[in-house]
Amino acid sequence: MIAVFDLDYTLTQRGTWGRFVWRSVRTRPWFWGPLLFETIRDQIEYKAGRRPRGAVKQSMMRWSLMRRTRPDLEKMAGAFADAEIRSGLRPGGRAALAYHRDRGDHILIASAGVDLIVGPIAERLKVDGVVCTQMAWKADRLEDRFASENCYGDAKRAAVTSYLIANNLTGPTVFYTDSRADFALLPIMDQTIVVDPKAKTRADAQNLSLPIQHWAKSEGGFEPAPQMTKS
Numbered sequence: 001m002i003a004v005f006d007l008d009y010t011l012t013q014r015g016t017w018g019r020f021v022w023r024s025v026r027t028r029p030w031f032w033g034p035l036l037f038e039t040i041r042d043q044i045e046y047k048a049g050r051r052p053r054g055a056v057k058q059s060m061m062r063w064s065l066m067r068r069t070r071p072d073l074e075k076m077a078g079a080f081a082d083a084e085i086r087s088g089l090r091p092g093g094r095a096a097l098a099y100h101r102d103r104g105d106h107i108l109i110a111s112a113g114v115d116l117i118v119g120p121i122a123e124r125l126k127v128d129g130v131v132c133t134q135m136a137w138k139a140d141r142l143e144d145r146f147a148s149e150n151c152y153g154d155a156k157r158a159a160v161t162s163y164l165i166a167n168n169l170t171g172p173t174v175f176y177t178d179s180r181a182d183f184a185l186l187p188i189m190d191q192t193i194v195v196d197p198k199a200k201t202r203a204d205a206q207n208l209s210l211p212i213q214h215w216a217k218s219e220g221g222f223e224p225a226p227q228m229t230k231s
Contacts, residue, residue, distance in 0.1 A: 002169055003100040004160060004185075005127075006177035007111035007118060010195045011093040012084060013216065016117050017057065020080055024065055024073075057114070057133070057150065065116075070140035073116060081120035092195070092215020095222040096176060097125060106169055110160050110185075112152040129167065131159040153181045161188055174225065180204055191225055 008015045065073060100107050107127040111118045118132040134148035149155040163169075175182070175189040180201045186192055186208075194205040194212045205212055214221040 001100070001103065001105040001171060002108065002164070002173045003096075003105045004108045004110050004173060004175045004189070005093070005096070006175075006179060006182055006195075007109055007113055007121065007132075009178040010176055010215075011090060011097070011109075011125075012088050012121075013090055014088065016080075016084070016113050016121070020077070020117050021065070023080060024068065024076065057146075065142055070137060070142075073142075074120075077116050077120050080117065081124055084121055085124045090196070090215040090221075091217065091219040092213060092221035093176075095219040096215070097127075099222065099224060101126070106167075108160070108163065110151070110156055110175075112150060112156065112181075114146075129163060131156070131163050153184045156182065157184045157188060160185060164188075183208070193225065 005011055008017075068076075097107065106129070108129045108131065109118060109122045109125075109127050111130070111132045114133045114135050115130070116135055118130055122130045131151060133146055133151045136143040136145050136147035148159075151159050172190045173188070174191045174193065175185055176193050176195055177185075178195045178197055178201065183192070183204065192210050194201065194210050196214055196216050197205055197212060202212065211225060213223060
């Protein structure tokens with residue numbers, strides 16, 4: 001079996017990108033104003049359909065991470081990942097990972113997050129693979145762009161499809177996510193389980209007859225679906 005996990009709000013209690021950006025500027029108050037202004041402006045334009053989602057992420061990157069060297073950012077990302085593994089994961093997510101690991105399933109994290117953050121978390125979770133948004137570097141500095149599409153919605157489906165083909169992975173698939181945007185992956189997954197959804201996502205999941213689980217408070221929130229009892 002291939003078990004595919006979204007990261008933010010599925011395995012983790014909170015989103016990773018905004019908190020990592022804040023960590024990069026929290027001791028540099030002269031960047032707070034421009035970062036806040038750009039983020040709010042881009043969010044408004046994104047909600048109005050005038051700006052792509054990835055542009056919001058790029059704006060935040062421009063006013064925070066690009067002022068640091070690659071070794072500095074990788075050190076910061078490693079410390080951030082250590083903290084997430086220590087206290088930032090949903091208990092049910094830990095249980096789900098342990099279940100699939102014990103079965104010997106192939107575990108893939110598929111996230112819209114950037115590789116700088118997602119990579120170290122995935123490495124510490126000892127998963128088999130990652131698909132996520134790729135950052136672009138020139139020497140030891142970030143470029144003002146991404147090296148891939150923002151791994152969100154249809155782009156995430158394409159990235160997961162390419163990963164499965166490139167690694168010659170076949171067999172039953174199960175996908176765990178909290179996000180309506182990830183319903184774009186439904187056509188390529190045998191089973192999708194919705195984790196701790198917000199109201200609109202819950203309604204859509206119920207309309208699609210997708211099982212819902214609650215991982216935030218207890219390891220007992222994870223329950224293997226009946227289809228998982230077979231390899």
